[in-house]
Amino acid sequence: MAAESKGRQRYVVVGGGVAGVSCAEELARLSPESQVTVVSDSPLIKAATNVVQQSRVLETFDVEQKQGSYLEQRYGNVTVLAAHVTSLIHKEKVVETSDGRRIPYDKVCICTGAKPKLIAEGHPRVIGIRDTESVEDFQRKLEDARRIVVVGNGGIATELVYEVKGCQVVWVIRHTAICHTFVDEGAAVFFLPHLHDDSGCHGDTAELRKRTKYVCEGVGEGREERGEGEKERIGSALGPDWHTGRQMKGRNEGPTHVQVEYEVEVKEILTASQVKSRGLQPSKIGPRPPEEPQLGYQWPIFVALTNGKVFGCDLVVSATGVFPNTTCLTSSAGQTEVELSEEGGVVVDNQMRTSLSHVYAAGDVCTARWTHSQLWFQGMKKSALTSVSSCLPM
Template sequence: MSTKRIVVIGGTAAGPKAASRAKRLDETAEVTLLQKASALSMASCGYPYYVAGEVKDRDMLLATPAGVVRDSAFFAGAKGIIAKVSTEVTGIDREAKTVAWKRVDTGETGLLPYDKLILCTGSVPKVPPIPGRELAGVTTLTSLEDADRLRELAATNKDEKTVIIGGGLIGMETCEALVAAGMDATVVEALPQTLSFLDPELALLVQNHATSKGAKIITGVGISSINGQDGKVTGVTLADGRELPCTLVIMAIGVAPNTGLAKAAGLALGPTGGIITDERMRTSDPDVYAAGDCVEVKNRLTGEPMLAPFGDLANLEGRVAGENAVLGDTATFPGTIGSGICKIFDFTAASTGLSEFRAKQAGFDVVTAINASPDKPGFMGAKPVVSKLIADAKTGRILGFACVGLGNVNRQAAEMAMAILGGLTVDDVAMADLPYAPPFSLAIDHAIATAHILQNKMRGLMRGQSSIVAKSRIDNGEHPYLLDVRGPKEFEEMRLGRGETLIPLGQLRKRLGELPADKQAPVITYCKVSMRGYEAQRVLEANGYDNVTVLEGGLVAWPFGLEQ
């Protein structure tokens, strides 16, 4: 039996995983990994922390958990894989089953035959056609070389001003890195909010936190031009005419699948621009697999193709491709629900599944709930978190969840990710049996409490609305009666400042006569997190008030500023 020849193109995340899986499952296979860059297995998600100086040693971005750098010698010795760096693949001949390569450093060329080919060519940064994008001082943060350059600038040019174009995940993490390094950084986002994977109720909370830490954020306006002198950046002009002086512009619009080789080889591309693969990561050529940022994958909730350029998925897809290349299509990748998490200064923001906006886009009739609470008991050093749960109104099936705050967000998102993958309903999660001890969570975990709120809403026991809706009602002249049911001391420390009335919950039953005589008049109840606000609603409804809603998440989830 002849030796099976596996060639993997791309050495960042999916490629090394595919190559390692293939060799591990077939020791006799000849596995060759080709990488255009000079480094392998770069932890690109760590670039912002390297720029900020939080990651001290560059090699840690290239190392195993034991601290061994994953270079060609490592892959040869530990993995039995031939790893060639600084080697660009220039073409694929599917009929002859060869790849043409060229050494970036020496210009040497050659052909490499394969039995099975795995494309892991990753992604490329999106660079919109903004005038001035060619000026010196315009860069991205998508390669290790970019990170090296920005780290040096952050260390030596702290007085320089930087503009980051794009307020998504890359843009906000880059902003944090530069501010942490002592630089002046402004994020410019054309959309009305940053972090578009979050609904605005939560995105605004993260944005407020970032500005409190020194970040400058401009939303709702794009960049019309990048200005320069003598070939170097001097500033940017916004679409509304404002000018921002700067010497560094970082493009953080996002990434696009790197499909040049695949397209030239005649492989099928999908409507998203990514390589089409089936659940076994096979392309339109049964001898060619693909994985990572260059492919489009199925959204498991909508069934539609999507791009999901995330390191965890790249590794999962690469694992499947590597196994199938040697064992004959035994493994499957079912798609993604779109889980993610990021750190923005002291806040963490996580989401899984669909946001309310995207669920409605996909045609779902949705119900939602917002919850604000500590992540664990106060006597254990609690920190606040705010979450939003999205479910199908007809079936109660959970469609999405997002959580932000200073506390343990990862736990909440992980719980809900598994609930979505398991097809669980709000009722299922409301009775979930999770591990509990005061150092780790509340007796009723935050995620379960969020399900309780939505369960109450679906059963008609609670009428609630988000801060966005409540503010719109207040601003649009509806003049709802705002009832704050906290204590006087809490009220003095901070308040909504919009003409609200303070009646502590413990006094409410005795002071009903102070409320509007018209029991059909709109009333909004709330407290710090609106647990007492919900209890107030129940009291009022029991006494004939028929138009009472709870401000979900209370003052903790109000992102529009409070009076101190």
Template sequence: MRFVVVGGGVAGVCCAEELCRVRPQDSVTLVAADRVLKGVSVVVRLSRTLEELALVERRLDELPWPNLQMVQGVAAGIDAEGKELLLGDGRRLPYDKLCICAGARPKQLPPTAFHARPAPGLSEAEAEAERQRQEAELRRRVLTIRDTDSVQRLAARLRGARRVAVVGNGGIALELISGLQGKDVTWIMRHAHIGDAYFDLDAAQFLLEELQQQREQQAQQVAGAQQQQQQEQKQEQLPPSPQEQQQEQGRRQPSDASLANGAGSEDNCGSGKVLGHAVGPRWVQQLLPAAVAAEGGTAEEDSSAVGRVDLEYGCEVACIELIQEGGQPQQQPRQPPGDGDSPSQRGGQPPLLLTLTSGKKVEADLVLLAIGVTPALDWVPPCVERAPDGGLKLNRHMQSSDPAIYAAGDSASCSWAAGESSHWFQMRLWSQARSMGIYAAHCMAGVQEQASSSAPPHMHMGADMAFELFTHVTRFLGRKVVLLGLYNGQRLQHEPASDMATYSRVTEGPERTFVRVLLLRGRVQGVVLIGDTELEETFENLILDQLDVSQYGPALLDPDFELDHVFD
């Protein structure tokens, strides 16, 4: 049997590895456009179905399976009748079963959003050249964000930018906001509250309070650091005592031990580094240090300004243009020259002017775009049926309309889930890409869905179990966020409002927590947990067991209530 898997992301790598494990006698070919693959390295088990993933990058030749062939290339088409995958360089790979895990592309602003305004008085040729120059400059400073963007590239683009506009309201945008410390941020979203895809208004308000507290703490830290620096400068102005002079002279002479240990040697750091970690769930934690390092500074230097976050609800970007020399943005006065100027103004780089659909105008040095993704399937022939969301329409066995073609991850649309899974729905996430890839491998190989004792740790959870209950663990604003079941009322729109109830709880303290539970006719359907609540397993069981807890009412969330007694 010849298995071919397209895609070097989480879904493709997990599918190929699982095929190699369950069908060691068969040939498995993994096709990836890059030599760097993305895989699951570590999984922290929080409950029976809930796992926190850690992603890493691996080289194309690192996967240790003897029956695995690696092909670097770009998929360009499929000969469905001849069962061949066509590559961009003309190669043809025969297959018996093909799994498409080609990922997704970030959505872009429409071309009409970029406005170039050549100065009057130019010739037609000069005006066209100037128009092209401005459009190129606009596109260069609008960075499209996808979870696979490297932190280093993003940090390099942030260099010198004081004012940043973040466009979007999904997971990437939420993570970006917490990573842009020291920047003035305008957060532009078309929804009525933050994190609309993840949270209701109560949870969104809780996270906004967290964001405000973080900014206040940063301001206090900056003030403390500045005060300490002033004290140190005063101390330095005093003449040193004879004892301090002797100590300073001793510090200037390195000991033999420090020389033997290589103290201070740059060769000890990173000399053997080949690849860094993939941009997984905690990628934003590296964003600020990387951005500062790109400027040749330190985190302490960058913290001299905390920055603010302004939110623009219910609007989108209508157009982006460069502010010409001496130009004045409408309805918003320019800042006078001085310390408040952005690096772009000080360095002569013209700021960007964003006009929103609300009519408001916003200045920025850089625009970070995170407005969603679309499956990258333009190379797949139209004979393979699509779903309304753009993914390949699949049956319960991850097969497309062509029985020899399977799909997983962003390429897949699990249309069957709505009728077969009460508490699972599709959302294009790392965790679902992993479970889909493993399950697709089982379907392609025709094996019973079960975890083998020989399976690596990141494949222990049964793939079928992953479709029983929606689970996701991530971090927003540095806080752990757990989503279980129909946490935001997904697929419950047609239920009578009188049959539904929601209870929320905020626990104050050094580590604030938020719990929101959604019930339908007395049975838990979904839960949002923010912070370290240690309630993941309990609510997972309540959703899976569908116990009637209506008798407890809001007491279900009382910190003193013993939830374990519900199962007695």
């Protein structure tokens, strides 16, 4: 859609992930006379660098974590604000942030990504892995953990189970094989021995080669403590190889033991007193676990599964997927002006336009509402670039 051609255009991009940064970069490049403001929950952003066109439809790139000043230094018309967007007032064409700022726009692109689905919201021992901050939180808690329960069978869960050392791991999946999203059951059986330290296949000698790499820069810098009552801030999604250079070690000595519970889901999260009062017997890791902690009912948290087993542990990692992060589009009354899909994503057309004029969306926050090719799937970087060309002045 064409924007007003008179005066300096004001573009606001909400989100500092790959979609938001790609959108801001293209706007800055194609419309150097405009003012582009990126509003990100975190002072760190994710940028696609070293982009190489390999063929007509294939390109390779690195995903790097940068300080917000990276964009400002590259483009003179880009400003990056580390702030939490609380609302988008469409009638006034204003974006409001938690620190009281009101940022006017001519066009805005929502690139707020997604939030992790947690099996128990607000529980201090149930965490999700989504952004850099949540990984650092997991690392700190893992240091005192003797046993963890990992729920999920996607990419994050698979890499997490492989990387954790010095800790018993109960891996809860609802499929008949691990890595269900990526490999068939035969390949999954082949990979099973690689989960154990004592197999001789764990570590640098068996490092997996990937098509893309993830480079961390400034990890842990510029973090701010949230004030009491302030909403949780969702940082940018992790890139490939997010675990590179990180030590994920529990408090146990000796080899890691991983027990996979197949075709099962979490039924309930329980306390020790609840387990006792219901007459439930804590399940043991088997068949021959190294240095089995004989704690019985003394674990701080218990996970009851649909197969009847109850595992005590120090930490539960909920890696069960994500849902669109549309918090900034929802009013205090729980209503939103923009059209949302049944899954909660912002509905966009083939030009990445939402149901509101001058409001676009890109990345994981979207639900594509057009006739799809059988070979098409929603890609974050592709969506971001498509949205840019459609919101520039004609």
